[in-house]
Amino acid sequence: MHNHYGNNKYSSFGSGSFAKHTAINIKFDLDLVEPFKHNAFGTLQEMFDDVYDFLAEEYKDTDVTVRKQKVSVGVSFPIEEGDEKPVELDVVPGRELNDGDYLKSNDLNLYFNEDHWGFKKGTNQKTNIQKQIDHIKGKSSEREIIRLLKIWKKHKDKKYKSFVIELAVIRALDGYSGDMDLWSRLKFVMEYLRDHIADNSFHLYDPGNSNNDVIAAMSDYDRQAFKSDMFIMLNNIDSNPDYYLPFYFEINEQFSEYKEKESGAPYPTSTKRFG
Amino acid sequence: MTSDKVTKLIEAVSRIDIVDGFTINENDVLSGKIKVNTCEDGTVLEWNVIIEPCYPFKVMGVEPIRFINKDLVNYLHIMEGGSLCMHPAEYDNAEDQFIHDLEQLKEWVDKYYIKGKKDKHYEHLVVNHNPIRGQYYTYCFAETQDEFEDEDFGQVYYTSLVQGLKNEKIMINFVVQKFTSHKRIKKKVNTCLISQAYLNNESFSGIYCLLKGAPSVHNKFLIKDFDSLSKLFTQNQKDFIHAFEEIYRNKLKYFPLFCGYRLPNGEIHWQAMVLFMDDLPIESFRVGTGRNRVWHTDFKSGTIPWVQTENISYKHFFGRGAMPQILADKKILIMGIGAIGSIVAETLTRGGAKRITVYDIDDKEPGNVCRSAYKFYSGVSEKSYDMVVFLRQISPHVECDSLRSVVDFVVKSYAAENKDMQYIAELFNDYDIIFDCTTDNQLMKVLDASGTTAQLVNLSITNHAQDLVCAFSPKITETVRFVYTMLHRDAESDLYNPTGCWNPTFKASYNDIASKVQFALKHIIRMLSNQEHICSFYVTEDDTNLKINRT
Numbered sequence: 001m002h003n004h005y006g007n008n009k010y011s012s013f014g015s016g017s018f019a020k021h022t023a024i025n026i027k028f029d030l031d032l033v034e035p036f037k038h039n040a041f042g043t044l045q046e047m048f049d050d051v052y053d054f055l056a057e058e059y060k061d062t063d064v065t066v067r068k069q070k071v072s073v074g075v076s077f078p079i080e081e082g083d084e085k086p087v088e089l090d091v092v093p094g095r096e097l098n099d100g101d102y103l104k105s106n107d108l109n110l111y112f113n114e115d116h117w118g119f120k121k122g123t124n125q126k127t128n129i130q131k132q133i134d135h136i137k138g139k140s141s142e143r144e145i146i147r148l149l150k151i152w153k154k155h156k157d158k159k160y161k162s163f164v165i166e167l168a169v170i171r172a173l174d175g176y177s178g179d180m181d182l183w184s185r186l187k188f189v190m191e192y193l194r195d196h197i198a199d200n201s202f203h204l205y206d207p208g209n210s211n212n213d214v215i216a217a218m219s220d221y222d223r224q225a226f227k228s229d230m231f232i233m234l235n236n237i238d239s240n241p242d243y244y245l246p247f248y249f250e251i252n253e254q255f256s257e258y259k260e261k262e263s264g265a266p267y268p269t270s271t272k273r274f275g
Numbered sequence: 276m277t278s279d280k281v282t283k284l285i286e287a288v289s290r291i292d293i294v295d296g297f298t299i300n301e302n303d304v305l306s307g308k309i310k311v312n313t314c315e316d317g318t319v320l321e322w323n324v325i326i327e328p329c330y331p332f333k334v335m336g337v338e339p340i341r342f343i344n345k346d347l348v349n350y351l352h353i354m355e356g357g358s359l360c361m362h363p364a365e366y367d368n369a370e371d372q373f374i375h376d377l378e379q380l381k382e383w384v385d386k387y388y389i390k391g392k393k394d395k396h397y398e399h400l401v402v403n404h405n406p407i408r409g410q411y412y413t414y415c416f417a418e419t420q421d422e423f424e425d426e427d428f429g430q431v432y433y434t435s436l437v438q439g440l441k442n443e444k445i446m447i448n449f450v451v452q453k454f455t456s457h458k459r460i461k462k463k464v465n466t467c468l469i470s471q472a473y474l475n476n477e478s479f480s481g482i483y484c485l486l487k488g489a490p491s492v493h494n495k496f497l498i499k500d501f502d503s504l505s506k507l508f509t510q511n512q513k514d515f516i517h518a519f520e521e522i523y524r525n526k527l528k529y530f531p532l533f534c535g536y537r538l539p540n541g542e543i544h545w546q547a548m549v550l551f552m553d554d555l556p557i558e559s560f561r562v563g564t565g566r567n568r569v570w571h572t573d574f575k576s577g578t579i580p581w582v583q584t585e586n587i588s589y590k591h592f593f594g595r596g597a598m599p600q601i602l603a604d605k606k607i608l609i610m611g612i613g614a615i616g617s618i619v620a621e622t623l624t625r626g627g628a629k630r631i632t633v634y635d636i637d638d639k640e641p642g643n644v645c646r647s648a649y650k651f652y653s654g655v656s657e658k659s660y661d662m663v664v665f666l667r668q669i670s671p672h673v674e675c676d677s678l679r680s681v682v683d684f685v686v687k688s689y690a691a692e693n694k695d696m697q698y699i700a701e702l703f704n705d706y707d708i709i710f711d712c713t714t715d716n717q718l719m720k721v722l723d724a725s726g727t728t729a730q731l732v733n734l735s736i737t738n739h740a741q742d743l744v745c746a747f748s749p750k751i752t753e754t755v756r757f758v759y760t761m762l763h764r765d766a767e768s769d770l771y772n773p774t775g776c777w778n779p780t781f782k783a784s785y786n787d788i789a790s791k792v793q794f795a796l797k798h799i800i801r802m803l804s805n806q807e808h809i810c811s812f813y814v815t816e817d818d819t820n821l822k823i824n825r826t
Contacts, residue, residue, distance in 0.1 A: 155750070155753075156749075156750060157749040157750060221805060221808075224808060225808040225809075228808040228810065228825075229808070229810075232810065232825040232826070236824075236825075236826065240761070243757075243760075243761045247757050247826070272737065272738075272759060272764070273714045273716070273735040273736075273737070273744075273755070273759065274614075274714055274735060274736050274737070274738065274780070274781040274783075275611050275613050275614060275615040275616060275712040275713060275714040275734065275735050275736065
């Protein structure tokens with residue numbers, strides 16, 4: 001990208017979970033922001049399409065797949081020996097708002113390739129990814145809780161946005177003065193989410209664009225579902241923590257302190273489960 | 276009730292006076308005449324009153340008191356003989372009941388006679404169902420895929436249902452399949468919106484005519500005689516009856532003549548009569564002279580042999596209650612139709628499901644009947660065949676088929692040799708929702724791993740139907756394993772060993788299972804209709820309650 005676009009763009013930088021220190025596995029997808037100069041393209045769509053065309057051309061005749069995503073171009077590298085999943089690289093093209101102002105403001109316009117956050121295909125939105133990263137910088141206590149909720153989200157295949165979880169956790173723990181052990185903080189956050197996420201007056205603004213309320217982009221159904229998830233988890237953990245804590249927040253076997261790998265619980269045999 | 280008591284009670288009610296005193300006949304029936312003051316220009320309405328000896332008990336669905344005024348038959352809620360149609364609240368004793376009945380009479384006078392109020396809902400024409408040549412007939416019909424032209428006519432095709440019984444006489448039941456218009460030279464088929472199973476059955480033929488208006492008297496009662504009905508037919512329609520007779524005279528003993536009319540909401544209602552070939556109520560007459568002389572057909576005088584018709588269009592068939600439309604429209608696969616799966620299949624069908632596919636590798640045996648939705652009557656059969664027939668019998672609106680049992684072999688042998696489950700996903704992506712009631716752990720794992728776009732719902736119970744476990748995709752295997760480990764039920768002892776079968780099964784009655792399955796389905800239906808957040812759960816039971824535990 002650097003060689004191809006030369007002076008038309010500024011230095012790329014990592015965003016996403018790695019940059020924010022909220023990754024939940026040793027292997028994770030990399031998000032790479034590519035800030036373009038304002039005069040590099042006529043329109044944001046041209047920018048998006050050009051980046052896609054370039055990457056598609058670059059990786060043609062290889063096993064790498066390149067596809068258009070919501071705001072990024074996804075580059076998927078094939079599984080290598082010893083890997084569980086392919087390496088995914090999401091390239092997020094952004095364009096500065098006015099000639100030369102990126103270095104001062106870090107503001108970028110992103111192109112929306114499909115419906116997202118209530119915006120239709122072809123529209124764009126201003127954001128400031130640097131501010132988003134700064135927002136979470138130094139918040140190691142919050143990051144621990146964010147990682148736990150992201151582990152839950154991943155293992156239970158919940159579709160809520162990681163960004164919502166990040167902002168909500170930071171909001172919940174803002175001014176927190178309770179016990180600092182992990183469960184006390186997690187419980188406090190879950191109770192906060194249970195009590196606020198579906199509330200009409202609850203908003204979470206994107207630190208990169210204070211006009212963007214990420215809660216407003218969630219459907220009422222999803223907000224109720226999130227509230228209900230928190231309610232159910234809290235009740236179940238309260239009634240049977242030994243069973244439910246590892247069920248919701250599964251231990252990553254790679255980092256488990258138990259070196260001896262367990263054979264795993266057997267499936268219920270047919271005499272146990274009936275229909 | 277005695278005449279003295281009745282007289283005394285009437286005297287105490289305002290605006291009502293006695294015209295002819297009450298007397299009692301040899302059958303203990305009290306009768307008399309009263310008048311109700313309308314308070315309008317001194318107008319009074321006179322009513323004959325008949326009180327049955329069983330008063331205030333309502334016997335065989337008939338009210339034990341009647342207020343009759345034949346001159347008011349034009350008004351709403353006055354029946355053919357002039358009696359007021361009433362559905363009074365019930366009181367503990369005859370005196371209170373009588374006072375209330377009189378008040379209701381006054382209420383009718385104020386509302387419908389004085390104020391001329393119209394009801395919001397449409398009242399269908401009152402049809403008296405009489406046997407024709409010693410048998411009753413009922414024709415069920417549904418809305419059609421296309422609209423009818425005005426004054427349309429042609430042939431109606433229908434098929435048989437099983438016979439019933441009414442008033443100790445046979446009830447012959449039919450369901451209409453399609454209408455073929457003969458109004459224009461090119462015939463046009465208009466199929467009823469019912470399942471293919473009924474459309475493909477053997478057909479019989481009759482006639483339909485869309486009338487110029489409703490065949491009604493006072494907008495309430497069905498016309499009884501052919502003389503009054505005749506003017507609602509066009510001449511082409513009447514001539515078609517004769518043409519039909521010419522073709523079918525030796526092929527049919529009788530046929531229905533469907534008379535259609537539009538209801539205020541635009542819907543077409545069909546009222547049928549049954550006509551016998553050996554006594555057709557039609558005659559020919561000649562018009563014109565010389566070369567222009569032609570023969571036409573008209574009805575002979577006489578009473579119309581009306582029979583019963585029932586509108587079974589989806590909205591009427593499921594009018595009393597159905598699951599949300601968003602779910603009814605989904606394409607559903609039910610894998611494993613044992614105790615749980617068969618109850619799920621039956622419940623969804625009664626709830627208005629439109630497309631169900633079932634799958635099982637087993638046969639249904641008499642021993643299955645006691646706790647599943649099967650019937651002994653159909654003997655031994657493949658479960659999937661038996662269930663398809665059963666579901667079609669329940670609803671004329673479910674398109675139902677089955678997957679061949681070899682699917683089990685195909686899916687598992689593919690899964691054994693391939694890591695990429697895309698092929699299996701594609702096989703199941705055809706469905707919106709898959710209920711897995713097989714309790715087959717390997718199938719569960721393959722389905723789970725396939726990443727199919729269908730919403731998977733896995734259902735199973737523990738021995739004695741102590742608990743029911745319902746897991747939704749994704750991560751079904753993990754959830755099921757987790758819940759069963761947590762419940763930790765003793766599953767090895769007290770099982771039932773069927774005759775000649777090596778595989779012991781669980782013990783539980785139909786009621787044990789169905790009560791939990793229905794309770795679970797109540798939530799599953801809400802979840803699949805976006806009315807409740809989708810969440811795996813298990814149902815437990817204590818001495819007083821069933822409880823849903825969400826995970």
